[in-house]
Amino acid sequence: MSTNDTRIDVLAASLRAVLGDEQVITDRQRRRTYECDGLAQYRVIPALVVLPRTAEQCAAVVRACVEARVPYVARGSGTGLSGGALPHADGVLVVTSQLRDIVEVAPADERAVVQPGVINLHVTRAASPYGYYYAPDPSSQQICSIGGNVAENSGGAHCLKYGFTTNHVLGLEIVTPDGELVRLGGRTPDPPGYDLVGAFVGSEGTLGIATEVTVRLVRLPESVRTLLAAFPGTDAAGAATSAIIAAGVVPAAVEMMDALAIEAAEAAVHCGYPAGAGAVLIVELDGPEPEVADQFTQVERLCRDAGAFEIRIAADEGERALFWRGRKSAFAAVGRISPDYIVQDGVIPRTALPEVLRRIADLSAARGIRVANVFHAGDGNLHPLVLFDDGVEGQAERAEEVSGAILELCVEYGGSITGEHGVGMDKAKYLPRMYTDDDLDTMQLLRCAFDPHGLANPGKIFPTPRLCGEVPGRRKGPHPLQEAGLAEVF
Amino acid sequence: MSDPTLDALRAALDSAGDPDGGGLVRPAGEGDLLAGRRPRYVAAPASTAQVAAVLRTAAGHGLTVVARGGGTRQDWAAPPERLDLVVETARLTGVVEHAAGDLIVAVRAGTRLDELADRLAPAGQQLALDVPLAGGTVGGAISANPSGPRRMRYGTVRDLLIGVTVVRADGVVARAGGRVVKNVAGYDLGKLVTGAYGTLGLVTEAVFRLHPLPAATAYVRRWVDGPEAAGPLVAAVLGAQVVPSAVEVDAPPGDGVEVTVLLEGTPAGVAARAASTAALLGAGADVSAEAPPGWGAYPWEPGGVGLKLTAALSGVPGLLATARAAAGRYRAPLAVRGSAGTGVLHAGLPAATEPPVVAALLDELREATARAGGHAVVLTAPPPVRELVDLWGPVPGLALMRRIKAQFDPDARLAPGRFVGGI
Numbered sequence: 001m002s003t004n005d006t007r008i009d010v011l012a013a014s015l016r017a018v019l020g021d022e023q024v025i026t027d028r029q030r031r032r033t034y035e036c037d038g039l040a041q042y043r044v045i046p047a048l049v050v051l052p053r054t055a056e057q058c059a060a061v062v063r064a065c066v067e068a069r070v071p072y073v074a075r076g077s078g079t080g081l082s083g084g085a086l087p088h089a090d091g092v093l094v095v096t097s098q099l100r101d102i103v104e105v106a107p108a109d110e111r112a113v114v115q116p117g118v119i120n121l122h123v124t125r126a127a128s129p130y131g132y133y134y135a136p137d138p139s140s141q142q143i144c145s146i147g148g149n150v151a152e153n154s155g156g157a158h159c160l161k162y163g164f165t166t167n168h169v170l171g172l173e174i175v176t177p178d179g180e181l182v183r184l185g186g187r188t189p190d191p192p193g194y195d196l197v198g199a200f201v202g203s204e205g206t207l208g209i210a211t212e213v214t215v216r217l218v219r220l221p222e223s224v225r226t227l228l229a230a231f232p233g234t235d236a237a238g239a240a241t242s243a244i245i246a247a248g249v250v251p252a253a254v255e256m257m258d259a260l261a262i263e264a265a266e267a268a269v270h271c272g273y274p275a276g277a278g279a280v281l282i283v284e285l286d287g288p289e290p291e292v293a294d295q296f297t298q299v300e301r302l303c304r305d306a307g308a309f310e311i312r313i314a315a316d317e318g319e320r321a322l323f324w325r326g327r328k329s330a331f332a333a334v335g336r337i338s339p340d341y342i343v344q345d346g347v348i349p350r351t352a353l354p355e356v357l358r359r360i361a362d363l364s365a366a367r368g369i370r371v372a373n374v375f376h377a378g379d380g381n382l383h384p385l386v387l388f389d390d391g392v393e394g395q396a397e398r399a400e401e402v403s404g405a406i407l408e409l410c411v412e413y414g415g416s417i418t419g420e421h422g423v424g425m426d427k428a429k430y431l432p433r434m435y436t437d438d439d440l441d442t443m444q445l446l447r448c449a450f451d452p453h454g455l456a457n458p459g460k461i462f463p464t465p466r467l468c469g470e471v472p473g474r475r476k477g478p479h480p481l482q483e484a485g486l487a488e489v490f
Numbered sequence: 491m492s493d494p495t496l497d498a499l500r501a502a503l504d505s506a507g508d509p510d511g512g513g514l515v516r517p518a519g520e521g522d523l524l525a526g527r528r529p530r531y532v533a534a535p536a537s538t539a540q541v542a543a544v545l546r547t548a549a550g551h552g553l554t555v556v557a558r559g560g561g562t563r564q565d566w567a568a569p570p571e572r573l574d575l576v577v578e579t580a581r582l583t584g585v586v587e588h589a590a591g592d593l594i595v596a597v598r599a600g601t602r603l604d605e606l607a608d609r610l611a612p613a614g615q616q617l618a619l620d621v622p623l624a625g626g627t628v629g630g631a632i633s634a635n636p637s638g639p640r641r642m643r644y645g646t647v648r649d650l651l652i653g654v655t656v657v658r659a660d661g662v663v664a665r666a667g668g669r670v671v672k673n674v675a676g677y678d679l680g681k682l683v684t685g686a687y688g689t690l691g692l693v694t695e696a697v698f699r700l701h702p703l704p705a706a707t708a709y710v711r712r713w714v715d716g717p718e719a720a721g722p723l724v725a726a727v728l729g730a731q732v733v734p735s736a737v738e739v740d741a742p743p744g745d746g747v748e749v750t751v752l753l754e755g756t757p758a759g760v761a762a763r764a765a766s767t768a769a770l771l772g773a774g775a776d777v778s779a780e781a782p783p784g785w786g787a788y789p790w791e792p793g794g795v796g797l798k799l800t801a802a803l804s805g806v807p808g809l810l811a812t813a814r815a816a817a818g819r820y821r822a823p824l825a826v827r828g829s830a831g832t833g834v835l836h837a838g839l840p841a842a843t844e845p846p847v848v849a850a851l852l853d854e855l856r857e858a859t860a861r862a863g864g865h866a867v868v869l870t871a872p873p874p875v876r877e878l879v880d881l882w883g884p885v886p887g888l889a890l891m892r893r894i895k896a897q898f899d900p901d902a903r904l905a906p907g908r909f910v911g912g913i
Contacts, residue, residue: 108725108804109833109863131729153674166678167649176890184887187863188800188833190635190646190685192882193910194891198648198681202674222731242591248614248702287733291759347670351591379672380592416673423675434675435665442656442664443677445897449890461676 004090008047011068011092015050018060023098025049034093037078037085038140039426046073046087053098055173055181055211062209063179065092071455074209076116076148079140081343082424084152084204084460094209096147102126103212110217111170111187116147116210120154123215132217135162138420139328150210153202155420157253157327158284160378162218164420166201171214174200177207177451187214199446204422205457207450221286224252225296226320229308233278234258234373238353240281240306241377245350247302249295252286254378255327258357261334261372261385262326268333271326274310281308281377282323330374331385338370338387340396342403345421346410350380356409360384363409369395369402381419382410408433423461431463441466493517498547499533499575506535506543513540513581522576524556525569526873529576536581538655538663538694545692546661548575554903555659557688559600559627563634566796566870567687568881571907579629582694585609587669593700594652594669599629599693615700618644620786629693635685638786639736639752642831644701647684653697654680656690659899664691671699682894688905689913690898704735704754708764709778709785711750712771717814720747721807724830726770727751728803732763737831740784741810743823749830750782789825790838795848796869797837799826799855805862806830812858813837820847833864841872849878856883885910 016024025031026048035043047070052058065072071091078085087093100117107130112123120141123134137156138144144154150172155164162168171185185197200207231237237256244251257265259278265271273280283299285292303311314320326333334341348356357373364371372385384406388399407417407430417423417430431440440462448468450456458465496517503513513535522532531553535541548555553574558564579600586596590613597606603621606628610616619631620638632654637646644650653667656679666679683690714720720739727737727749736752749771753763768775790796801809810826817824822843828835837855839848848871856866868881885891888911895902895913907913 106802106804109802110728111802153678155672155674159672163645163649164672164674166681167645182887182890184890186886187802188865189641190637190798190800190834190865191886192865192867193885193887194686194690194894195648195681195684196887196890198678198684202678219728219731219733221733245593246591248705250702288731288755288759288763290762291733291755294756294758347672349589349592349594349670351589376672380670381672414669416668416670416675418675419670419672420674427675431676434668438662439664439666440676442658442662442898443666443679446677446679446682446894449893449897 004047007068007070011064011070012048014064015061019050019052019057023051023053034075034078034087034095037075037080037083039081039083039424042083042086042425044087044089046093047090048092049095050092051095051098055099055175058094058099058209058211059175059179059181061092061094062175062177065455066177066179066453069453069455071458073457074147074151074205076145077119077143079144080148080152080422080424081345082418082422082426084422084424086425088458096145096209099211105130107132107217109187111214112217113212113214114146115212116145116150118146120144120146120149127217128220131220133220134168134215135218136165136168139331146213146215147210150201150213151203151205152420152422157255157376160254160376161250161252166198168216169197169201169213170216172197172200172210173212174208174210177453177456181211185214204424204461206447206461208456223289223292224284224286224320225292226282226284226314226323227300228273228312228323229281229283229303230274230277230310231279231281231306231308234357235354236307237279237281238357238377240303240308241353242351243302243306244283244299245378247298249299251283251299251378253282253284254376255282256280256375256377257327257330258373260370261330261374264333264337264372265326265330267336269325269329271322273326282327327374334372334385334387338389340388340390342386342399344382344384344386344403344406345418346382346407346415347419348380348382348410348413348415350378352413353377353380356413359409360406363402363405367398367402369399371402380415425460428461428463431461495551495553496531498551499531499544502543502547503533503535503540506540507537518576524558524564524573524576527569527573529573531574532576532578534578534581538657541577541582541657541692541694542661542663544577545657545659548903549660552901552903554906556905557629557633557692559630560602560625562623562626563630566634567908568876569908570905577692579627586695588613590615594671594697595700596653596669596695596697597628598695599627601628602626603628603631610700611703614703616703617650617698618701619647619650622786622788628696632684632693632696633686633688637834639738639829641834642737642829643735643754648681650698651680651684651696652699654683654693655695656683657692657694659691659901659904667697669697687908689895689909690904706755706757706760707779708753708760709750709781710753710764710767710771710775711748711782712775713746713748715746717741717747717807717810720749720810723749723771724806727767728831730766730770732767734831736829738828739806739810739830741814741826743817743825747810748782784827788836788838789827791840793841793872795839795841795843795871795875797852797855798867798869799835799837799859800864801833801859801862802864803833805864806833806835809835809858809862813855816851816854820851822847822851824851845874845878848875852879882910
């Protein structure tokens with residue numbers, strides 16, 4: 001038995017005493033259930049799995065890990081697509097799914113207080129009887145947890161108008177990487193001091209574990225109108241998107257799918273999109289009725305002007321759901337037309353859309369790898385689905401190359417390697433394409449302030465961890481005194 | 491007599507190039523007093539590289555540094571404990587890129603917000619930040635994080651800032667975020683430096699998301715007898731679906747309270763919503779295309795006492811009532827004005843108010859805001875008041891904040907003492 005096994009056994013025994021036997025999983029088969037998150041190509045069986053039922057238990061777990069110098073990884077529903085919740089083989093996986101109380105819904109304050117294991121959609125369900133909802137709506141909202149949303153700063157189709165998780169979280173209770181329970185922010189905006197809530201949201205579990213989240217609730221809109229416009233190709237659909245934005249309209253969502261994505265969606269959910277479409281746009285407007293009516297007519301006209309050959313307007317909630325079904329099922333649907341696929345997540349400036357799509361098509365043709373495009377067109381967030389057959393020699397590698405090249409394109413056009421899925425373990429190697437060593441070093445000053453031992457979700461986000469013991473701001477080049485001729489080096 | 495430190499600062503600026511006229515450095519004079527402190531030197535670098543060179547040199551010489559933009563809020567927060575070098579951003583100006591089709595702008599930190607607005611308006615766009623004090627700069631807005639009525643619709647700096655270039659205390663240049671609105675790559679350092687009063691680094695460039703300028707606006711307002719009458723009106727507007735851009739209350743010293751709702755959008759939409767809002771506010775509601783007097787302005791005169799009060803939405807009427815009752819007991823002309831739609835209010839007292847009265851009022855307001863889940867922070871006050879009061883009140887997460895400061899600025903040379911807990 002290795003030293004680490006012994007260390008984990010000791011840790012398991014001490015955590016059983018705190019959490020109870022049921023909440024500590026040592027059995028290998030049961031641990032294996034947690035070997036991956038939504039990015040299933042990476043699999044690591046955690047040394048130990050714990051399921052705390054309270055914030056205090058969660059803090060006790062972290063304290064025990066720090067004492068034993070054992071790394072730990074937090075996991076919500078495990079739907080993440082960047083391997084952010086990939087376990088550590090010698091570490092503890094802290095699963096927050098048992099922390100699932102909706103603590104409070106306060107419509108008069110436009111707030112809800114929830115535990116991290118609460119499912120995203122359940123917040124909206126709890127608030128909607130009062131006429132409110134929780135705006136961030138990742139496609140996985142029926143199963144993803146608020147704690148995971150906080151870690152990843154999740155977006156969704158409607159963040160074009162309503163913003164991301166970071167714009168909707170006001171307060172947190174976290175377990176710091178020291179194992180201390182600390183409250184950051186609160187029910188009101190602008191607490192005095194640094195914006196620690198802002199720093200924490202999107203830190204992918206590297207700055208601690210959220211145990212309670214205070215979110216903003218948004219009043220349900222008076223009117224929601226959705227149209228589906230079919231275009232001959234993505235260029236025309238892209239032009240329509242640009243025209244809508246240029247007209248000063250801020251739609252709740254503008255989503256695009258190309259021909260291959262449409263084909264997949266038809267095969268999977270029979271959404272009945274217009275035949276012969278090279279691209280479809282789903283445009284949704286919400287808000288006060290007169291405003292929406294006004295702008296909806298405008299959007300219809302702009303779509304026609306850009307070359308839409310068919311426009312369907314959702315007559316009721318059922319039709320609206322049908323439009324969305326094709327879009328929301330797109331990731332899983334490509335399974336119908338390809339045995340294997342990679343879901344990519346990158347961002348480009350919206351205006352570069354036609355050019356980047358052409359270059360993706362070139363990449364696809366050159367490598368003989370099909371790419372289906374689904375994206376949040378309004379904010380330039382691409383989700384290319386790179387299709388391949390693992391059974392065919394070399395295809396997986398070529399698909400990986402195409403997928404990586406798409407990220408390079410995003411960076412080349414001044415965008416980002418991730419719009420909403422996070423860096424996690426999957427994209428750590430790409431982060432240096434966006435940021436210099438100095439940028440990454442500076443980000444890690446924050447990490448060192450929270451987690452000097454580097455035990456909170458190590459190996460995620462940053463390709464090269466900073467050693468926190470170093471004196472911050474280590475000098476590069478000559479000392480300024482020397483530079484100024486006031487001192488010499490002997 | 492030559493001053494080796496001054497020479498070193500000059501050499502640093504020279505070595506970092508001369509992009510557009512070059513940076514300047516000079517000994518400080520009488521006119522350079524900052525929050526009552528007289529610095530030794532003033533530098534005006536003209537590029538991020540020059541700021542980096544100046545801060546590297548300052549690090550080598552152990553100089554404490556404070557940045558100065560428009561100078562509109564140098565009397566906010568605490569004065570720096572020590573001050574050797576002021577870095578002016580007056581030459582660090584201009585729009586780097588305005589990508590109208592992408593609704594973003596990259597701008598240098600010394601750019602004035604009103605000049606930026608003029609630059610964006612022809613494209614029908616705006617950086618949707620209210621500017622309560624004329625002359626403020628982009629860098630100043632990031633550092634002091636002011637807000638006005640429209641925060642209800644557009645949020646504040648933290649919500650609009652999508653990319654930032656910061657020079658650290660040791661002169662290292664770091665960027666975070668980028669030029670696209672949707673981006674979760676790396677830590678969001680933009681949020682960390684927002685409202686940090688320059689204690690973590692010097693912001694040299696920022697990228698913001700923009701919004702279309704509304705085609706039409708309307709202000710619907712009603713004067714009522716007091717907080718008790720204002721509360722239900724505010725609640726009615728919030729509970730309706732009129733999507734206000736702002737819901738403001740204005741409670742000047744005395745009795746009444748004015749509730750004003752700002753609506754923005756298409757002409758037809760605004761007209762219809764203004765009518766529904768006027769109905770919600772009841773008899774006597776007035777609809778106008780013009781902002782009422784004092785709209786978005788702080789309720790204090792220069793040199794006076796300025797407070798920021800936050801409360802959960804349902805607690806705003808109670809806070810107004812408490813404030814007015816306390817002001818009556820101390821016979822203090824307390825004015826309160828702000829966003830009832832977000833629970834962020836400002837309160838002001840004249841400069842001549844007796845410091846013990848300010849302190850006593852602050853205690854009561856701090857209790858009242860705490861009951862409503864918020865905070866009472868002294869933004870600015872005359873020196874005798876500062877000696878009597880704790881500017882910040884309780885600060886959740888202070889220990890973590892100290893650790894962050896220690897990482898970013900271990901020698902505490904950036905605006906030392908200016909921020910919470912003596913950071």
